[in-house]
Amino acid sequence: MTTSLVPTKRTPSIRNHRGSYWITTFGCQMNKADSERMSGILQTMGYQLAEEELKADLILYNTCTIRDNAEQKVYSYLGRQARRKKTDPNLKIVIAGCLAQQEGETLLRRVPEIDLVMGPQHANRLETLLNQVDNGHQVLATDEQHIYEDIATARRESAICGWVNIIYGCNERCTYCVVPSVRGKEQSRTPQAIKHEIEELARIGYKEITLLGQNIDAYGRDFKTFEYNKCRKLTLSYLLEYIHNIEGIERIRFATSHPRYFTKELIDVCAKLPKVCEHFHIPFQSGSNKVLKNMGRGYTVQSYKEIINYIKQKMPDASITSDAIVAFPGETKDQFEETLSLIDDVKFDLVNTAAYSPRPNTPAASWPNQLPEKVKIDRLREINHLVEKTAKERNLRYSNSSQEILVENINSKDSSQLMGRTRTNRLTFFPRSSSNGKSHQPGDIVNVIINEIRPFSLTGSFS
Numbered sequence: 001m002t003t004s005l006v007p008t009k010r011t012p013s014i015r016n017h018r019g020s021y022w023i024t025t026f027g028c029q030m031n032k033a034d035s036e037r038m039s040g041i042l043q044t045m046g047y048q049l050a051e052e053e054l055k056a057d058l059i060l061y062n063t064c065t066i067r068d069n070a071e072q073k074v075y076s077y078l079g080r081q082a083r084r085k086k087t088d089p090n091l092k093i094v095i096a097g098c099l100a101q102q103e104g105e106t107l108l109r110r111v112p113e114i115d116l117v118m119g120p121q122h123a124n125r126l127e128t129l130l131n132q133v134d135n136g137h138q139v140l141a142t143d144e145q146h147i148y149e150d151i152a153t154a155r156r157e158s159a160i161c162g163w164v165n166i167i168y169g170c171n172e173r174c175t176y177c178v179v180p181s182v183r184g185k186e187q188s189r190t191p192q193a194i195k196h197e198i199e200e201l202a203r204i205g206y207k208e209i210t211l212l213g214q215n216i217d218a219y220g221r222d223f224k225t226f227e228y229n230k231c232r233k234l235t236l237s238y239l240l241e242y243i244h245n246i247e248g249i250e251r252i253r254f255a256t257s258h259p260r261y262f263t264k265e266l267i268d269v270c271a272k273l274p275k276v277c278e279h280f281h282i283p284f285q286s287g288s289n290k291v292l293k294n295m296g297r298g299y300t301v302q303s304y305k306e307i308i309n310y311i312k313q314k315m316p317d318a319s320i321t322s323d324a325i326v327a328f329p330g331e332t333k334d335q336f337e338e339t340l341s342l343i344d345d346v347k348f349d350l351v352n353t354a355a356y357s358p359r360p361n362t363p364a365a366s367w368p369n370q371l372p373e374k375v376k377i378d379r380l381r382e383i384n385h386l387v388e389k390t391a392k393e394r395n396l397r398y399s400n401s402s403q404e405i406l407v408e409n410i411n412s413k414d415s416s417q418l419m420g421r422t423r424t425n426r427l428t429f430f431p432r433s434s435s436n437g438k439s440h441q442p443g444d445i446v447n448v449i450i451n452e453i454r455p456f457s458l459t460g461s462f463s
Contacts, residue, residue: 019057020050033163035062039155041126058092062097067357082113101182104142110176114462123294160442162201167213175296178359186222191242202248211254217261217285237269244273271314278315279425283323287342288335319349319424327376330358330369349394351387355380392455395435407444429455
């Protein structure tokens, strides 16, 4: 589909001011980073952040389509806004992100009150597209295009930790995944552009950056020639070394990795660079080689374990988190047990789990061996129980230890506490003041003694 102005009877906006906006983000960190850029564009245009959703003059839903429940939630939200528009015809409704790309014109037919449907590759074009809406058009922007640099306008949710996209899109063809069809082909940013963005973040006080990519280990492979260093390929390993010494940045993270491309060279580079945090998110998806083959993942359980064992050899204290899908079409009870065995063997710090959800235009969605909902629910409950147990066991290593914490914010549930994360990415709560009475602020790096362990977070105090 291409960018188009949908014929309508709408009249140009009569507002002389831009008004207020509200963005709701569904899905992954990539979507959150896109929302920050679009929020910045809206503020540059003269919009102000609304105090609450139902009073905003412009509503933007940045959507996800990785599972069916995420889609249904968007439609529920949309119904509420469509009803609002009947009494306020000047309300603007924008649907961005992966669901917008997937459904396109179908969204406009299903909810005609929508003003703009735009895929992820059009996030930087929001101002141009909204100007067309203001001229009385209903706009559809789902054509594939090159993503132009526009990093100066992001309105970031945190003033301490910043996301930095380094590669957009995905060229993989996992049989269950809709991402390549909605986020497009891989497009790596140049090292100079990435470094410039990080330097600007450091200049305004950011302490931590997370490099983002749908398949971050593929960074640079779409560059046919690498003009910046003739002796080395443009890879994630090279980029980490290239940006490492930016003054002011204390921590560097990256996500999400693909086991097929996660190399020993990358692990070696991470081990030698002190700013790179000891945390790796490497989805395994299944502990069965047969299921992995059906998924089109391109690696085996054995090769995955080799990666994990090498990380543990080079960085014994590193945390390893992952993703897993249960009840994939045709998955037997024994194959599911293999997934549980992998979790028990590796002892992950955290595993994000999901029951398989058929996605449109993916091969697995049309296979006849779909599993019943009851099997999905039972297997998801069982794996979640094991994940919680393993996470708590892994957290025991923090008991009574001193951990370096980057202060991110005040604990929203207890104003007497601050919150931050260990280098291994474990959420930690602790007092606002040290034992000597010194108060700490977001951006400080403090050492905290861990004295309370929970499956997914820690509590500490000052010695």
